Amino acid sequence: MRKILLFITLVLLLASTWMALTKGRIEGPSANPCSPVRNIIYAHVPSSICSLACFTVLLVTAIGYLATGNESWDHVAAATAEVGLIFATVLNATGMIFSRAEWGPWWTASPRLISSAILWFLYVVYLILRSSLPGSKQRRARVCAVFAIIAFLDVPMVYISARYMQDIHQPSFTFDNPWQRGAFFMGMVSTMLLAAMLIWIKTDVLKIKSRLEAE
Amino acid sequence: MRYFWLSLKAIFIKDIVTELRAKQVLPTMIVLGMLIVWVLRMASEAVLQSEAVIGPVALWIAFLFAGLLAQERSFATEQRQDCIYALLLAPVDEGTIYLAKLFVNVVLLCIFEIIIVPVVIVAFRLNINNWPALIGVLLLGNIAISSVGTLFSAIVQLSRARGALLSILVLVILMPMMIPATFALLLVFGAIPPEMTGTGALAFVGTFGSAVGFMIAFDAVFVVACWLLFGFAIKE
Structure with a gap:
């Protein structure tokens, strides 16, 4: 179960990264128009x-x-x-x-x-x-x-x-095309899943550690 | 209810009398406060026009660090010869112990304020037009520092690095309170003229009333929360 969820998380993360770097790339107004820095929103x-x-x-x-x-x-x-x-x-x-x-x-x-x-x-x-x-x-x-x-x-x-x-x-952010919106929401879901998976794995590690200390 | 007041009074008097007789922490607090004010006065010498800005900052820094000294002592004295067990075994609610210790810390900080505020006023050549506002803001800050500090003092009592741990715990929780508290004192000391309030002078926005309102809310939330949680923190 955990392996399947981890696989889905990684696939979603890769897909959202690919979308963000290609068709979802943000070219909005910026201090430096050539700067790709606005794409940081996908991680931020x-x-x-x-x-x-x-x-x-x-x-x-x-x-x-x-x-x-x-x-x-x-x-x-x-x-x-x-x-x-x-x-x-x-x-x-x-x-x-x-x-x-x-x-x-x-x-x-x-x-x-x-x-x-x-x-x-x-x-x-x-x-x-x-x-x-x-x-x-x-x-x-x-x-x-x-x-x-x-x-x-x-x-x-x-x-x-x-x-x-x-x-x-930045007060709020608007997306210009569906690719950007898709990359953003896919990134959001995959990051939430990644956080949940990391908590799950770390909790198990701590439980095992606690059991070993008790023995 | 009468038993609550009697218990509160007994613990409060015990701590205050011990402190006033032994003078364990009050002289250290006052000297530390004066040194902080003096160091910041020297540091601000190059920018004389900003005395009204650095004055409130010096006051809060002196206040925070002297407060930490008072709070560290709250439960450290109880640890000697295991007095804490006697206190916990007494038929008194843990919340009452918290409130009594909180009042002791508030009173100690009030004594500290009475001495350090004139020092700051003289050192930074400050003009105060609104004394009730100054006293109100300092008292609200006092309650905020003491409420959080008293709870965390009980938490870190067994730790070897008690002072260091208490400092980071208290300062991180008090961080949001320091923004409106500094803003309110800047207004009291005239660093931001009243006609410029809310315009973003010195990067602050808002009004004196809203800053004081925030401090009242902060005090209310943390006094109640710390009082309710104290029982969990003090148990062995």
Whole structure:
């Protein structure tokens, strides 16, 4: 089952990449009309949605662990945080490349840029907390669940507070042809599937590791 | 309800009396705050016209780091000779322990503010026309820093790198609060003239009222959330 899903994910990823690089190529208005930098949207937007989705999953697992005390929730939480960090890193890296090419600076204080940076920091701090807490596994899992809930409450606060800064971010994006739309939505589905597969695999690895430690 | 108030008062008085007698952290907080203000004053010497901009920044930085010192102490003292177990074994709700510790941290930071605010005003030659607004903004910032810091202080109590871990946990959660808090203080200190509010001066947009509203909402959300979650954080 997992192998089939992984195969479908890879096929969708390759297909969306091919569409994005050929018929779905974006040639819209840009600081440099010859620059292909606008095509970064195909990686940037799905990463943004995946990193936020991972945070929501992290909240669900945190509540699940605090409500039941079942260790499986903690394994899913650990896996989700690592995968979320990967997507948050891709989100910030692609955003910085776009910013440099279109606006000049690598980073500037703008609502969505601040929000993405804080999202990345929240993932990093969560993972540092996981790795540096002494004591029993149960205490670590409980404390990490508490931090995940507090961090999730922080996300809407970040989005609201960042509105106090001037926005230079692209307000919205429109596609010129169905190929672009197809490449975008296929990329979105394949990235979501990839995130789910990575969480699934990492959770299994953590479960096996935990079982080996217990024996 | 009466039992709740009695328990709250008992823990609060215990912590405040211990601090005032032993003077463990308050002098360190004040000296650290003054040093931060002094260092930033020296650094801003080259750009004298921006004193009203750097003043609020110095105040928040001093405030954040002094707050971290106070919060680290909240549960570190309980760890000595396992006092924390006695506290947990007492027939008191964990939420009451959290609220008492929160009040202690708020009071310590208020004492710190009373000393450091005049230092900042003198060092950066600031003019304040609206004292109630300044006190309100500082108190809201105080509650935000203390609410998150008190919960995380309980979380990191067993960790060897307690101070470092507490700093990153608190600062990352407080990041969104610092944007409107800095904006509000810039308005209070006159760095952004009222007629330019909302026009994007210094890259900030919005009004003083909305910034204070955000801070009230932040305080309400995190005090309630930390109070509810404290029981999970403190258990062994």
